[in-house]
Amino acid sequence: MALMRTCIGCTQTDDHPKDIVDHGTFMVVWHLDCHVITVDCRSCKNRLADAKGAKGETLRAHLVSLPPLVLDEHGEEVS
Amino acid sequence: MPALDRAEAKRQLDASLGITTYVAPATPMKVGLTTTIGTDTTAGTAVTGGSYTEQNLGAAAAVVGSPTTASNAATISFTGMPDTTANSVKAVEIKDNAGRRWGYGALTTARTTASGDTLSFAAAALVFSQS
Numbered sequence: 586m587a588l589m590r591t592c593i594g595c596t597q598t599d600d601h602p603k604d605i606v607d608h609g610t611f612m613v614v615w616h617l618d619c620h621v622i623t624v625d626c627r628s629c630k631n632r633l634a635d636a637k638g639a640k641g642e643t644l645r646a647h648l649v650s651l652p653p654l655v656l657d658e659h660g661e662e663v664s
Numbered sequence: 665m666p667a668l669d670r671a672e673a674k675r676q677l678d679a680s681l682g683i684t685t686y687v688a689p690a691t692p693m694k695v696g697l698t699t700t701i702g703t704d705t706t707a708g709t710a711v712t713g714g715s716y717t718e719q720n721l722g723a724a725a726a727v728v729g730s731p732t733t734a735s736n737a738a739t740i741s742f743t744g745m746p747d748t749t750a751n752s753v754k755a756v757e758i759k760d761n762a763g764r765r766w767g768y769g770a771l772t773t774a775r776t777t778a779s780g781d782t783l784s785f786a787a788a789a790l791v792f793s794q795s
Contacts, residue, residue, distance in 0.1 A: 609791065649779055
């Protein structure tokens with residue numbers, strides 16, 4: 586069953602890939618593109634760099650095809 | 665959270681009491697996600713699948729207080745998470761870059777991810793304390 590979550594940025598509820606941000610005592614959920622638009626999230630920007638505007642299952646397929654990355658605090662790959 | 669691994673606790677006690685010299689960890693320190701909560705002798709079950717991989721911890725220097733605490737200085741993002749609806753993410757494991765275990769800690773609330781999600785911990789979301 587699809588995992589439905591509501592993006593805090595656009596308030597839309599769907600099963601698209603999200604960035605789940607744990608703040609310790611609470612969490613917020615973002616669409617990756619909403620997270621970039623709203624707060625310039627660098628890791629989401631990194632993930633979407635070659636996604637060509639894909640959404641939903643197409644975006645999911647793209648994201649899981651990417652190689653494992655260790656990211657620094659700027660969302661850049663650690664060499 | 666977290667609790668020290670038993671071997672790390674001995675290393676720290678022996679060093680702080682002047683018995684032995686503390687062998688510093690191999691940096692950078694790493695943080696991993698687990699679907700079970702570890703113990704002071706055994707690591708939890710690591711998340712596998714997707715393009716999940718351990719990330720650098722990037723802890724800030726400790727702040728003296730009651731208790732004295734340290735935390736992650738910047739957001740830590742685990743990208744390309746697998747589907748964890750059957751086994752949610754319940755804890756983190758901390759180790760050094762050579763795999764020497766430092767400790768573990770349960771999340772305040774278990775987190776569930778869909779395939780392709782990113783699971784992030786905001787700065788100061790992971791807090792380590794000693795009193």
